[in-house]
Each structure stands twice: as C-alpha cells, then as structure tokens.
Amino acid sequence: MKTAIIIFLSTIMLSTLSSADEYVVISNPKMKDLSTTQIKAIFLKKITVIDSINAVPVNLGAMDPIREKFENKIVEMNFERLKSYWTKEHYIGKRPPVSMQSEESVKTFIKNVEGAIGYINAKNLDNSVKVLYRWSE
C-alpha cells in the first residue's frame, strides 16, 4: 500500500512538473555566453556594446505574457516600474528596446542581426539561434 501511495504521489509531481512551460533567452549564434545580470543590463540598455558588437535587445509586445514572465524573472521589475524606468531613461537619452509582435519575428530578427538578443517559448526553439538561459514556470 505504501509503495502504491509513493508511486501515485510521484506521478502527480511528475505530471505537474511536465506541465510547466519552459522559456529561453536566445541570441544570434555569434554572441558569447552571458550571465543573467548581463542579460538584464542589456535589456535596460546599461550594456550597449558586447564583444565589439552593438547589443540589440528585442522585446515581445507590451501585452505578451512571455514578456511579463521575462521582465519579472530576468529584469526583476514589473511593468509599471519599467514604465517609470524608461521615462527616466528618456531624460538621459536612452530608448527602450524595440518590440516585435510574434516569437517567430523575434527569432528571425535574432538569426539575421549580430548582437540581437530576445526570448521565446522553448517549444518554438530551433538551431538557428543560441540559447543563453532557460527557465520554467
């Protein structure tokens, strides 16, 4: 009976884990490995040049749920705080990253632009881009 309960609970746990979505931060294949602190700094435009290449961060649209997950997990700011951050950055002459409406557009852009970096759902990943970081929720 004890074994049956353990197997039952393990099955529930495994099915819960497997239902979590996985996301990836991706870049052009020529990009070097980056820490999450560096990825955050690129998306906040604190880093603009990396390995002699201009860094080009690409966001998904403002209402995209993957963007919200990325900003909470990697940038560590919620949407409202980021709005105030970019208003302040306007005063010091910096613009927010460009936005694209689909994960496919992000992937195509990253494949073609050296220094480009973005994020997508891992299920849309292919070998045309480099994975810098993975997380699941």
Added chain:
Amino acid sequence: MRYISLVFIFLLSLDANEEYQLGKGVQVGSLPFYVGGYFSLDYKHTDDIDRYRVDDVAILGYGDYDRFSYLVELEFKEAYVETHQNGVKNTTHNDKLYTERLYLDYNFNENYMLRAGKYNSPIGFWNLLPINVLRETTSNPVSTNILFPKFTTGLNSSYISYGEGELKVDVMLQHNNDISYEYNNYKMNEHYGFGVSYEKNDYTVKLNGGYFHNLSESVVEDNLYYMLLSGKYESDKYQILAEIGSQKSKSDFTTEYAGYIQGLYRFSEQHLGIIRVESYDDRVTAIDDDMLIFGYTYRPLYPIAIKSEYQFHSQSEQNQFLFSFSVLF
C-alpha cells in the same frame, strides 16, 4: 519665449516613424535624433510670501550611432516668477537660454565608457534625475544643493562590471571653465571626483568624493573637498533613499554635515506618499536646520506629476507649502 514657440512648431512638424507616447520623445524622420523636453510650474506659500513660477522649460535632443551617443539639453530657468509679499506684487522674466547638458559618449565595450562635455555630476542618486517631473517631491534636499557641483564640464570615465551584482566606478575630470557657468550651483574651473557604487537585487550603495576649485564670490573658500555616502532600497511598492555628506576647505568644515532619508510608498501606480527627514549644518550661510517633509504625488500618467508637500522646519518661519505641475514630453 519665442525660441520655445519655434521648437514646438518644429516638434509638431516632425514625421514620427513610431506612435508617439508622452514621456518618450519623438524621432526626427529616420535620423538617429530624438527630441523631447519638459516643463514645470510651481507655487510656494510661506507666512510672508506667495510665489508663482514657471520654473523649467527645456528641450532635449539625443541619439546614438554605432558606439557614439550624444545629448543636448537647453533650458529657460525661472522663465517667469511672480511674488506677493506684504501686499506688493513683483514679477521677473528670464528669457536667457542655458545649456544645461551637452555631451558625447563613446562606449569602448561592455565595461568602459568615456563622456566629454557638460553633464550631471554622477554624485549620489538625486543629482542624476534632478528635474521636477522625475523626482518625487517638488523640493530638492538641501544636501543636493550645497555639498558638490551639480554639473561638470569635462570628461567622465565609467567602468561597469557585472558579477553577482553591478559594480560601477566613475571618474570626473574638469580643468576648464563651465559651459553656461551661471547654470550651476558653483562657479568653478576645476573638479576632480570619483564615485563607486554597488547594486545587488533591490539594494544600491554609493560613495563619492572629490575636490573643486570654487570661483563663486558668495563662498569665500577657493579649494573645497566633499564626500557623500548614499544608499537606496527599491521594490515595486517601496523606495528608501538616504544621502549624507560633508564639505570642507583646507582648514575647516564649510558644511559639517548635510543629509536626508526619504521613504516612498506607492499606494497605486498613480498615487505616491513621501516622507523625508533632512538635517544640515552649513557654516558658509551660518544656517543649521532640521526638516520634516510630507509629500503626496499624483501621476495620472507617469510623465505627468502633480505634487504637493508641506515642510516643517526647526526654524518655524521657514515652514512652507509647495505645489507643482510638471510634464516630460
């Protein structure tokens, strides 16, 4: 003011490539050139004086190309001031255009950046975002006005390293006259300063120190040294900000200490409450004061700020009410 009208006409004539958002500026055609600006109006009431003021009207232009970026900011300061004291009305106008900032940056790589021109001295936190619409209260802490030069005209070298947290080192060098020296809290021809900050998660600490050669006649001493220690905690709901420092000449303290601690709570995106405690002992003006400031800020949109505050001073004749309306566009 005719310059402002011309700039607004220019802005209206721009062909923006992207949808305009307030507080984000507008791109000029497809050039690496963005234009924006800000203005602020304020009202001050003390026992003796009522003052209405068009404080700042400024235009920003900036952009980047390859590893270069640049910024220019031109401003009318105190464009219109009307005071009422003992039943007497007095008005002043100022249509002089000041160069508030003018600089060119070059990013060598992810770690090093060099700046040349006139820039906000990277000292403490408050001095980096000094304009009304971006700060949380209408007033500035006294320490940000008396301890160090707000602007530097020369070179600024920055080094940033990313490990567990973010380490930043700044070196400021000025060995020439200011650009628009009237638009600085100190008239000076030399400034050598440093800053070291470390940021991890929601916490940042910063230490600044430096020397400047003062030419202002209102301050007797020529050679002044300053030190400032700053700390900040910021989360989605709260911000706590504290800065304390001192200034001395070769022989004695000119400001023994000046500092503040400010707490901010975001009731919602639009509504913010602020409490600040300040204290300073300035031997140049022979004033020492303690202040308790309560502020409330309403931001219908983030780039629009409607603020009110009341200041209680240890010298009670200085108690005052401030109200302001400011916009970044």
